[in-house]
Amino acid sequence: MGKRLSYVIIFLLSDFLLDFVLRGQTSFLKFAAGAVFLLVFFFMGRQILSQYQTASILFGIFSLAVAYSTFLSTTSIYYSFWFNSLLGLLLASVLSCILTLKPALSLRYLAFLTLHGSIFIVAAGLLINSFWARRCYLPLHRGIEVNYCHPIEHNRVLEAKEKFPFPLKLLDFRVDYYSRPLVLGVFLRQGDKFKIIRTFELKKGREYFGLKFQGFEESEIRVKEFWGEGEKGRAPLGRISPRGWVYSRQAFPGMIAIVDGKERRFYLPEKGQAIVLPDAVVIIEDFYREIPGHNMELPTLALRVYSASGQGRAFLPEGPKGISLGSAHLFYSLSQEMPQILSPAEVFVQEKTVKFYRAEFLYQGEPVELLPFEEPYVAGKFAFRLFRAPSQEREYISIVQVPGRKMKLRVNHPENYRGFLFYQSDYNPSDPDFSGIMAVGEPGSPFLYLGFILMALGAILTLVYRRKQWS
Amino acid sequence: MELIYYRIISEGPLFWGSIISFLASAVFYLSSVGRRKYKALANVTFLLGFLLLTLYIILAWVGSGQPPFKTMFQSLVFLIWNVTLIYFVLEKSENLYFLGGPTSLFNSLVLVFSVIFADLIKVNLPPALRSAWFVPHVVLYFVGYSFLFIGFLMSVLFLFFPSRKYLGEKHWSGQRWKDYDLFSYKAILYGFVFLTLGLSVGAIWAKGAWGAFWSWDPKENWALITWMVYLVYLHMRYVKGWKGKRAAWLAILGFLVVAMTYMGVNYLPSAASALHAYQ
Numbered sequence: 001m002g003k004r005l006s007y008v009i010i011f012l013l014s015d016f017l018l019d020f021v022l023r024g025q026t027s028f029l030k031f032a033a034g035a036v037f038l039l040v041f042f043f044m045g046r047q048i049l050s051q052y053q054t055a056s057i058l059f060g061i062f063s064l065a066v067a068y069s070t071f072l073s074t075t076s077i078y079y080s081f082w083f084n085s086l087l088g089l090l091l092a093s094v095l096s097c098i099l100t101l102k103p104a105l106s107l108r109y110l111a112f113l114t115l116h117g118s119i120f121i122v123a124a125g126l127l128i129n130s131f132w133a134r135r136c137y138l139p140l141h142r143g144i145e146v147n148y149c150h151p152i153e154h155n156r157v158l159e160a161k162e163k164f165p166f167p168l169k170l171l172d173f174r175v176d177y178y179s180r181p182l183v184l185g186v187f188l189r190q191g192d193k194f195k196i197i198r199t200f201e202l203k204k205g206r207e208y209f210g211l212k213f214q215g216f217e218e219s220e221i222r223v224k225e226f227w228g229e230g231e232k233g234r235a236p237l238g239r240i241s242p243r244g245w246v247y248s249r250q251a252f253p254g255m256i257a258i259v260d261g262k263e264r265r266f267y268l269p270e271k272g273q274a275i276v277l278p279d280a281v282v283i284i285e286d287f288y289r290e291i292p293g294h295n296m297e298l299p300t301l302a303l304r305v306y307s308a309s310g311q312g313r314a315f316l317p318e319g320p321k322g323i324s325l326g327s328a329h330l331f332y333s334l335s336q337e338m339p340q341i342l343s344p345a346e347v348f349v350q351e352k353t354v355k356f357y358r359a360e361f362l363y364q365g366e367p368v369e370l371l372p373f374e375e376p377y378v379a380g381k382f383a384f385r386l387f388r389a390p391s392q393e394r395e396y397i398s399i400v401q402v403p404g405r406k407m408k409l410r411v412n413h414p415e416n417y418r419g420f421l422f423y424q425s426d427y428n429p430s431d432p433d434f435s436g437i438m439a440v441g442e443p444g445s446p447f448l449y450l451g452f453i454l455m456a457l458g459a460i461l462t463l464v465y466r467r468k469q470w471s
Numbered sequence: 472m473e474l475i476y477y478r479i480i481s482e483g484p485l486f487w488g489s490i491i492s493f494l495a496s497a498v499f500y501l502s503s504v505g506r507r508k509y510k511a512l513a514n515v516t517f518l519l520g521f522l523l524l525t526l527y528i529i530l531a532w533v534g535s536g537q538p539p540f541k542t543m544f545q546s547l548v549f550l551i552w553n554v555t556l557i558y559f560v561l562e563k564s565e566n567l568y569f570l571g572g573p574t575s576l577f578n579s580l581v582l583v584f585s586v587i588f589a590d591l592i593k594v595n596l597p598p599a600l601r602s603a604w605f606v607p608h609v610v611l612y613f614v615g616y617s618f619l620f621i622g623f624l625m626s627v628l629f630l631f632f633p634s635r636k637y638l639g640e641k642h643w644s645g646q647r648w649k650d651y652d653l654f655s656y657k658a659i660l661y662g663f664v665f666l667t668l669g670l671s672v673g674a675i676w677a678k679g680a681w682g683a684f685w686s687w688d689p690k691e692n693w694a695l696i697t698w699m700v701y702l703v704y705l706h707m708r709y710v711k712g713w714k715g716k717r718a719a720w721l722a723i724l725g726f727l728v729v730a731m732t733y734m735g736v737n738y739l740p741s742a743a744s745a746l747h748a749y750q
Contacts (some may be wrong), residue, residue: 413679
């Protein structure tokens with residue numbers, strides 16, 4: 001009964017202690033009360049806490065609590081009263097266990113002390129930070145000086161504003177992207193569906209064989225050259241079209257490739273791109289699925305068609321607008337109304353009744369194929385398709401002015417200034433003039449760095465000692 | 472199955488060559504239990520599988536210009552590479568020949584399984600992973616996981632496959648059944664040390680990337696649980712003298728937690744918004 005009662009008392013006391021410590025309520029009265037409770041806590045509970053069974057049970061309970069928390073979509077549990085109490089109790093138990101051991105001058109004790117002591121240095125760092133750390137978020141807009149921030153509490157940015165010790169101004173912000181190569185996809189037919197096997201990035205001058213699959217051996221693609229995006233300059237298609245009715249407002253991101261010994265020109269449309277024709281404008285509204293994934297079907301395009309007036313400068317939403325009518329219907333209409341779209345040829349039948357057609361444009365009198373509509377090289381149970389790799393972000397870079405210097409902030413490269421570390425935190429894709437910066441001032445960080453370094457060192461020393469023991 | 476077959480084939484001869492080598496080595500290893508006959512063949516095919524996989528990883532690294540540890544597919548391949556290397560070192564240093572069969576079989580099966588996650592399009596490193604800490608963090612963890620896998624395997628053998636049946640007292644390898652327990656402990660100690668190093672490096676990196684040493688991210692949490700389970704294992708062994716069955720069960724539990732940390736976490740509801748969820 002006495003033991004059980006001690007457990008209850010220890011738990012309640014540690015709850016109280018850690019509640020005020022970890023919630024950062026730093027009034028002197030509470031601190032003093034906590035110190036008194038701490039003494040009582042150790043006096044009463046040390047005998048129980050210093051048992052390995054107790055520590056193991058607490059490890060088990062804490063592990064279950066952490067595991068349980070990962071099944072929730074909220075993180076508030078980590079800042080809750082009971083969770084922090086449990087963590088504190090565990091630390092107290094580990095400390096009590098360590099204190100029962102007698103020091104000795106040996107490799108074993110050195111390894112032991114380094115590894116176990118590191119946990120308490122880490123805990124000390126956390127404790128210091130819980131009192132004096134400051135984390136806040138600075139929403140910066142290009143050219144505007146900001147001298148306030150939103151405090152960050154429990155990993156959440158609060159609405160409240162606080163004065164920041166010095167002003168910051170965003171001078172520049174940009175997002176770097178990886179290049180987007182043309183990609184050759186190889187698909188396998190399974191029933192009515194085509195599933196992707198793998199993709200190859202197309203490189204100039206390189207040959208891509210048909211992977212020597214059954215029924216696929218003869219196909220071969222060799223990229224002769226790329227158009228657009230630096231390789232061949234930016235040549236708008238329409239200006240050099242001899243017939244004058246095929247035009248693109250944007251660069252021509254395509255390629256010339258040798259397919260099975262025959263030279264073919266490919267044109268890869270981008271989302272939002274317009275192809276201006278004498279009597280209509282075709283805008284690429286969206287891709288059915290732009291990024292190929294597992295069990296993906298062959299993607300198609302959603303097109304919007306507008307009539308053009310005023311020599312193709314004003315586009316009115318008139319005419320055949322069948323955005324979601326399906327490619328078959330849309331291209332049927334287009335081929336009726338626009339002779340420049342040649343007779344559509346059915347090249348592929350997907351599940352249900354959706355049909356895919358090929359539209360043919362001309363470049364200097366030669367056919368140019370729209371890649372998503374190019375005839376897939378269906379050979380037996382395989383098919384090729386060409387597309388452009390999806391856009392992937394490479395780096396976020398902010399140039400921020402603080403009094404007396406400029407800082408270049410990137411992810412993984414924070415800058416130190418007047419006791420704060422500044423981090424590139426986030427950005428707004430729809431606002432290129434915005435950058436979110438996080439400022440962190442943590443006086444306990446040196447303890448944490450030291451603690452983690454000692455932890456690594458202690459682990460190595462433990463291994464060295466054990467190896468000696470084995471040999 | 473057909474899709475998996477073609478995905479394996481399309482990864483190229485280095486990839487499928489290593490699968491075939493590991494399968495062959497599993498056959499040779501298992502056939503050689505109790506006799507010396509196929510030991511050399513088992514070793515050669517095992518080493519061949521390792522070399523092919525090494526080349527595959529090097530070419531993937533050079534070809535993409537970035538360390539191939541980013542996606543689930545890449546990490547599974549790298550995990551197998553580590554398991555192979557560590558097993559081979561242990562076989563030579565600790566005379567662990569009897570584990571060759573299960574290890575080879577595991578390697579080939581995981582490589583086949585990995586193509587379910589095959590990278591259908593090149594995935595570049597996001598800004599947070601473009602750091603000098605990325606490679607050491609991943610490598611330390613994977614070396615740790617590999618040791619823990621060996622420890623797990625030995626615990627399974629200890630519990631479920633009475634080794635007397637296969638390795639008698641007079642077996643040519645000179646190993647006795649009780650060795651399983653000791654080797655399991657040694658492998659787990661190595662694994663734990665590497666986990667600790669990986670955890671420390673990860674915390675320091677997290678401070679540089681996200682501004683906090685610890686963020687209670689699901690992956691971090693499960694890594695902590697893994698670390699604690701093995702911490703308890705080692706302490707129970709040292710202080711309470713846990714050996715044999717109790718220790719083996721704890722080692723098995725530990726590896727289940729490793730599996731959860733490595734793969735299971737990705738399927739948790741909290742994974743979508745997790746800091747470690749890159750793919």
